[in-house]
Amino acid sequence: MSPALAVFLLLLAALVLTNVWATRRVLRSHEFGNRKALMVMGIWILPFLGAFMARYQFAPPEDSRPAALALPVQGGEQPPAPQVLRMAGLEPFxxxxxxxxxxxxxxxxxxxxxHWAGQAPTPEATTEAIALGRRAWLLHLRDAIGPHMHLHESADVHILSPLEPPVAQAMAGYVTKTRQRIARVLDGVARFNPGEKSVLLVLESEELYYHYVGQFYPDGGEFAFSGGMFIHNGCPHFVVVQADLSTIEPVIAHELTHSALSYLRLPTWLDEGLAVNTEHRLTGARRPAQTPQAMHQRHLAFWNAERVQEFWSGDSFHRTDDGNALSYDLARIAVEQLARDWPAFSRFATSARRGDAGAEAAASALGIDLGSFVGALVQASEDWAPRPATWPTQPAQQAAYLHF
Structure with a gap:
């Protein structure tokens, strides 16, 4: 064997061993899936440099444990569910x-x-009292579901889940980063109230998930299958089924967007269109099951002047047939087109009213007829303007927003 070949083989062996070590370090860390995948690609594409980056950007598992300030999450170490809430200046609750x-x-x-929190002497005290009540509810919910559930708390989020401590901590970090990114992407539109934590409920099975979310639907009503849901009933929170964290990332981004927009009481189509586009912006669009041309043909076959009124009222988003997916897709396309002029779109989004599906705001802020605009997307020649008088009921604040 020539000396040059021997040196080459030694360098190759060193590179492979270094890359294998770096890859194992990344995969054993408690970071989220998308970041892991990108770093592993970098390790093998960039000789030695990728491994060097992994060495300093990814802590090994023993260094990734929750900080001392994080609540312990083993069942016996968890705080008990409070029976009474006490705050200075308020009667016990x-x-x-x-x-x-x-x-x-x-x-x-x-x-x-x-009502109890509203009697606090300052707005800050009211926010604190509501936070105490939400935490108390989560602890009682923890006890009701079972001893495998634990409450993890950070500066921005409560997570009630059966997750291991490092995984819950990684998820909390992802929620914090995603809140910040949503605020930047939806500048002037999204808002997270100061002092208000996001609440995430992770349930271990689909059976428990549907049992829980079924409380927020009319008795006996059908609802579409979903992978996550934002509940706006009382305590805004979002619910997901336990799965690989890389699978949950898009759900978190989608539902956090709903949370950041909830103060606006948007028309459903606008709310969902913003949530889907923001999810894709932050986590990447999923590979579509059909080509854009095939989806367009489905839109042409489904929508007509009558069904588009369901789109405007929000009812079509709760259909259990093809109309469910087509409603989300039409909302995505409409918002994607309208948001190209962000300053004008921001004025539209912050003034759109649910009662007319945003028609008046679209005319004022965007200078368009909303019905004609959406009709053109599916090559309709009819008048597709929102007609609230024809809707079965006036649209109300949704109790729940789906992610599927």
């Missing part, structure tokens, strides 16, 4: 007197909590 369990899982009387 007896928690159990304001809990009900219509589906075997505790629900707080949020109006009673808001």
């Amino acid at each position: 007896t928690v159990r007197d304001h809990l009900s369990a219509p589906a075997g899982l505790p629900l707080m009387d949020w109006q009673a909590l808001d």
